[in-house]
Amino acid sequence: MIEKLSPPHPAGEVLGHYRIIEKIGEGGMGEVYRAHDQHLGRDSAIKVLPPRTFADESARKHFRKEALALSKLNHPNIATIYDFDTQEGVDFLVMEYIPGSTLSERMAARPLAEKDLLHLGVQLAEGLAAAHVQGVVHRDLKPGNLRLTHDGRLKILDFGLAQLRPPVTESAPTESFTQTPAMAGTLPYMAPEQLRGEEIDARTDIHAAGAVLYEMATGRPPFAEVEWSRLIGAILRRLPSRPSTLNRDLSPELERIIAKCLEKEPENRYQSAKELAVDLRRLSRDNESGHLAVDLEPSPLKPQGRSLTRSWRPMATTIGTALLLGAAFWLARTKAVPGITQTPPSIAVLPFADLSPEKNQEYFSDGLADELLNSLVKIPGLHVAARTSSFQFKGKNEDPRVIGQKLNVAIFLEGSVRKQGQRLRISAQLVQASDGFHLWSETYDRDLTDIFAVQEEIARAVTASLKVTLLSEKAHSPRATSIEAYNAYLQAKYFHLHSSYQPDYKQRREKAIAYYEQAIKLDPNYAPAWAWLSRALRLRADDDPDPLHMHKDYGRAREAAERALALDPNLADAYGAMGLIKQGYDWDWAGADACYQRALALEPGNVLILSNASGLAAVLNRFEEALRLSRQAVELDPLRAGPLVHLLRSAWWAGRLDEAAAAGQKASELNPELMELHSLLGRVYLAQSRPQEALSEAERETIPEFRLQGLALAYHALARKQESDRALAELIAKYKANSAYQIAEVYAFRGETDAAFT
Numbered sequence: 194m195i196e197k198l199s200p201p202h203p204a205g206e207v208l209g210h211y212r213i214i215e216k217i218g219e220g221g222m223g224e225v226y227r228a229h230d231q232h233l234g235r236d237s238a239i240k241v242l243p244p245r246t247f248a249d250e251s252a253r254k255h256f257r258k259e260a261l262a263l264s265k266l267n268h269p270n271i272a273t274i275y276d277f278d279t280q281e282g283v284d285f286l287v288m289e290y291i292p293g294s295t296l297s298e299r300m301a302a303r304p305l306a307e308k309d310l311l312h313l314g315v316q317l318a319e320g321l322a323a324a325h326v327q328g329v330v331h332r333d334l335k336p337g338n339l340r341l342t343h344d345g346r347l348k349i350l351d352f353g354l355a356q357l358r359p360p361v362t363e364s365a366p367t368e369s370f371t372q373t374p375a376m377a378g379t380l381p382y383m384a385p386e387q388l389r390g391e392e393i394d395a396r397t398d399i400h401a402a403g404a405v406l407y408e409m410a411t412g413r414p415p416f417a418e419v420e421w422s423r424l425i426g427a428i429l430r431r432l433p434s435r436p437s438t439l440n441r442d443l444s445p446e447l448e449r450i451i452a453k454c455l456e457k458e459p460e461n462r463y464q465s466a467k468e469l470a471v472d473l474r475r476l477s478r479d480n481e482s483g484h485l486a487v488d489l490e491p492s493p494l495k496p497q498g499r500s501l502t503r504s505w506r507p508m509a510t511t512i513g514t515a516l517l518l519g520a521a522f523w524l525a526r527t528k529a530v531p532g533i534t535q536t537p538p539s540i541a542v543l544p545f546a547d548l549s550p551e552k553n554q555e556y557f558s559d560g561l562a563d564e565l566l567n568s569l570v571k572i573p574g575l576h577v578a579a580r581t582s583s584f585q586f587k588g589k590n591e592d593p594r595v596i597g598q599k600l601n602v603a604i605f606l607e608g609s610v611r612k613q614g615q616r617l618r619i620s621a622q623l624v625q626a627s628d629g630f631h632l633w634s635e636t637y638d639r640d641l642t643d644i645f646a647v648q649e650e651i652a653r654a655v656t657a658s659l660k661v662t663l664l665s666e667k668a669h670s671p672r673a674t675s676i677e678a679y680n681a682y683l684q685a686k687y688f689h690l691h692s693s694y695q696p697d698y699k700q701r702r703e704k705a706i707a708y709y710e711q712a713i714k715l716d717p718n719y720a721p722a723w724a725w726l727s728r729a730l731r732l733r734a735d736d737d738p739d740p741l742h743m744h745k746d747y748g749r750a751r752e753a754a755e756r757a758l759a760l761d762p763n764l765a766d767a768y769g770a771m772g773l774i775k776q777g778y779d780w781d782w783a784g785a786d787a788c789y790q791r792a793l794a795l796e797p798g799n800v801l802i803l804s805n806a807s808g809l810a811a812v813l814n815r816f817e818e819a820l821r822l823s824r825q826a827v828e829l830d831p832l833r834a835g836p837l838v839h840l841l842r843s844a845w846w847a848g849r850l851d852e853a854a855a856a857g858q859k860a861s862e863l864n865p866e867l868m869e870l871h872s873l874l875g876r877v878y879l880a881q882s883r884p885q886e887a888l889s890e891a892e893r894e895t896i897p898e899f900r901l902q903g904l905a906l907a908y909h910a911l912a913r914k915q916e917s918d919r920a921l922a923e924l925i926a927k928y929k930a931n932s933a934y935q936i937a938e939v940y941a942f943r944g945e946t947d948a949a950f951t
Contacts, residue, residue: 403454
């Protein structure tokens with residue numbers, strides 16, 4: 194939390210040429226005093242900023258410049274800033290003093306009459322419009338920042354002060370949630386884009402104005418019934434209760450106006466405060482003239498982004514309807530939570546958002562989510578969506594129901610990371626996919642050295658909500674002994690896992706190898722770094738046309754896998770890495786099989802190992818096992834084409850042609866450029882006696898030799914001998930050295946047995 198504000202300034206004390214009269218308020222930006230300007234002979238409001246607000250004189254000068262720019266705002270509904278000054282280390286702002294009460298004091302938790310609401314709402318919108326024209330956004334609009342004079346005028350206080358908050362330094366104390374510069378504001382009135390740390394503009398103030406109008410209309414802010422720990426999720430994904438259910442005297446048009454202000458996506462709100470003022474003024478005029486505002490169309494609130502909104506259509510307010518709605522709400526809230534009772538329980542870990550000031554900590558936020566996923570995937574009986582599928586929602590504002598449907602999960606974990614220097618702020622929420630309801634949420638303000646403890650706390654909270662056991666004795670999460678080594682490891686995995694299907698994948702892989710080696714140098718006993726270094730070296734070996742380089746990298750990959758196993762004999766990734774070496778380099782099928790079986794015993798939900806084990810099981814003639822493993826991988830990783838190709842191959846070899854074709858078609862939808870996919874699907878079509886479709890697939894194949902093989906096969910099935918001969922001749926001429934199997938397969942399919950054996 195932020196440190197104690199400056200000591201009270203007693204009456205009679207002088208700051209600059211202002212004599213303190215009395216203390217009149219206190220807030221996140223400092224204490225507020227009524228003071229007398231001894232030069233101009235008028236009362237002013239003095240806001241004394243907390244000690245050590247500014248890191249240096251440069252920051253103080255920047256603050257002064259911005260404050261004086263705000264002083265140029267001149268509008269009857271905006272409280273003016275007069276000055277910014279410093280005296281003996283005390284920094285203070287001088288503002289217009291406005292006698293009267295705040296809007297929150299005026300309401301006293303009771304709704305206002307619609308006539309009074311509109312009178313004040315028009316002034317609020319006009320004040321916002323005047324500031325927005327000057328490019329100034331308030332960022333912290335709330336009833337406590339709206340003051341009402343004795344003659345009924347509304348004044349917006351603290352305009353633009355949220356953006357004046359000085360930057361956080363590494364030595365600064367940890368701030369409260371609402372005082373983070375990227376997310377300055379007061380939580381119940383904040384817009385979704387503020388909570389996500391995205392760019393804000395005038396429409397962010399319009400959302401806050403909608404929350405204020407809602408409170409004026411109902412006597413309480415939106416989501417007043419939601420627990421504080423779940424409020425962020427509610428603002429991001431849910432609609433507040435309809436104002437008319439809390440105040441039945443409201444007109445439908447006012448409810449529509451409030452709903453439009455509170456849209457989740459900025460583009461669906463009023464695009465300017467002037468538009469809002471026009472609608473409020475029109476409604477006020479209609480009410481005064483006796484015209485009844487009739488709501489002929491549904492509210493524009495529709496599902497947008499990740500919100501779970503639905504249209505606010507006018508409802509009958511009969512007692513029967515109210516009872517039915519109340520009963521339905523009670524049943525919905527009291528029946529068992531799907532994510533908790535589902536058998537087996539299922540979860541996805543979405544990528545955590547990087548809210549760091551420089552936006553350069555994506556590797557860390559991704560790595561945190563990945564490490565949490567790795568902890569959960571070890572739990573027997575827990576269905577955990579694979580990283581490659583869940584990370585496809587990165588940066589997207591999807592409806593929770595869509596996420597649940599696409600990932601085959603009932604709940605998901607999401608969050609954000611703000612990392613600056615050695616300080617961390619991690620927010621995590623467990624969300625029910627069916628309705629966006631938050632099952633659990635927490636924010637952690639820690640030093641970087643506490644990252645492992647935070648990861649464990651989050652994992653334990655998640656598993657407690659799921660009612661599953663966190664980690665068995667054998668399924669643990671090995672830790673680095675050095676934070677620097679862990680940081681390098683996360684950077685390595687970021688480049689490693691972001692290299693697939695990228696034009697610069699080789700450069701990314703080299704960066705990954707360098708970071709793995711750096712992590713190992715910093716912490717030679719960190720087994721996961723050795724295991725993943727082995728995987729990266731094996732990939733480089735497979736890509737290297739030079740046999741000497743290939744053998745050298747495979748040798749290093751083997752040494753790294755062996756070192757990982759020696760350090761941690763219960764590390765699934767180490768067994769997976771060794772299995773790939775035994776299968777692809779040693780041709781030691783039994784040894785590879787033993788590695789995969791051990792890895793799956795440790796991490797039954799590891800999709801990479803499931804896919805590798807499936808392919809080996811099919812080679813070893815264990816088709817039903819291969820099918821089971823492939824289906825499990827697809828279920829856990831439904832948005833990636835790779836597991837579907839494994840399922841295609843397993844089903845084809847097992848004679849399940851319809852299942853193989855369906856898997857191939859789905860894979861083609863997800864990634865039509867995937868190598869070998871169309872070649873495999875074409876051969877399935879040939880087995881189904883669908884030669885024309887097989888020809889179409891062959892033409893789409895991206896590997897040249899497989900494309901020629903597919904053409905030769907499909908043309909033969911279509912009785913187009915000359916074209917089949919030409920494709921086969923080109924295959925032999927160009928690729929004979931490395932494609933003997935493909936050439937033999939064409940001869941065998943054409944019935945030319947002797948040539949096939951040759």
